Amino acid sequence: MRVTVLLFARPRDVVGASRLEVDLPDGATAGDAFEALVRRAPGLADMKSRIRCAVEGEYSNWQAPLRDGSELALIPPTAGG
Amino acid sequence: MAERSPDALTREPIEVGHLTSGLAGAADGAIATFVGVVRDNQDGRAVQRLEYEAHEPMAEAQVAQLVSNATRRWGLSAVRLRHRLGSIGIGEVSVFIGVASPHRAEALEACRWLIDTLKAEVPIFKKEYYVDGGTSWVEEGTGDAGPG
Numbered sequence: 001m002r003v004t005v006l007l008f009a010r011p012r013d014v015v016g017a018s019r020l021e022v023d024l025p026d027g028a029t030a031g032d033a034f035e036a037l038v039r040r041a042p043g044l045a046d047m048k049s050r051i052r053c054a055v056e057g058e059y060s061n062w063q064a065p066l067r068d069g070s071e072l073a074l075i076p077p078t079a080g081g
Numbered sequence: 082m083a084e085r086s087p088d089a090l091t092r093e094p095i096e097v098g099h100l101t102s103g104l105a106g107a108a109d110g111a112i113a114t115f116v117g118v119v120r121d122n123q124d125g126r127a128v129q130r131l132e133y134e135a136h137e138p139m140a141e142a143q144v145a146q147l148v149s150n151a152t153r154r155w156g157l158s159a160v161r162l163r164h165r166l167g168s169i170g171i172g173e174v175s176v177f178i179g180v181a182s183p184h185r186a187e188a189l190e191a192c193r194w195l196i197d198t199l200k201a202e203v204p205i206f207k208k209e210y211y212v213d214g215g216t217s218w219v220e221e222g223t224g225d226a227g228p229g
Contacts, residue, residue, distance in 0.1 A: 010220070013218075057138055075136065076206065078202065078206065079200070079219040079221060080133070081196055
């Protein structure tokens with residue numbers, strides 16, 4: 001299956017893209033998608049504890065299952081205001 | 082995705098007077114506002130400008146949720162919230178929150194809760210550009226991480 005990953009702020013700079021399509025085996029979770037990104041951009045690994053994931057625009061967790069066409073956003077620490 | 086606040090994010094300057102006027106109705110006794118402005122320093126380093134970006138559809142949905150929650154919890158009459166995106170200079174307004182209610186306590190509490198929760202939850206990101214040429218993404222972590 002193929003999922004879309006949205007990146008912002010520092011994680012986007014580290015990966016070098018704001019949007020990526022990632023191919024994953026069926027049954028993959030948000031955490032699996034993150035590990036696939038770490039293989040492309042090892043610098044992401046250290047940031048995982050500070051990144052929240054959002055699936056289809058809602059905060060979720062790394063165990064959340066993805067499906068073909070899912071949109072996963074990596075949300076680094078927020079800094080509005 | 083949930084309901085959105087399509088005008089919560091803007092790349093245009095935020096007009097505080099315009100947003101405040103007409104906020105209170107005849108039965109309201111209070112308007113509380115919070116206005117965030119860009120400061121020229123951070124941790125002793127001179128700041129030249131900021132750049133804000135967001136996961137825009139998610140931020141709009143989260144703002145709609147916050148406004149709805151605050152309205153219900155404090156019985157507010159009206160809420161207006163705008164956050165600036167893009168590059169903004171020292172002294173410019175980064176965020177406006179205006180709340181109207183019949184009595185002051187609810188307006189003040191709701192305004193405080195809205196800015197604190199916005200900072201912690203809404204996917205808006207900030208990059209500082211320093212006078213010395215450096216840059217840094219602000220990653221204070223979640224929660225009310227301090228002033229500004």
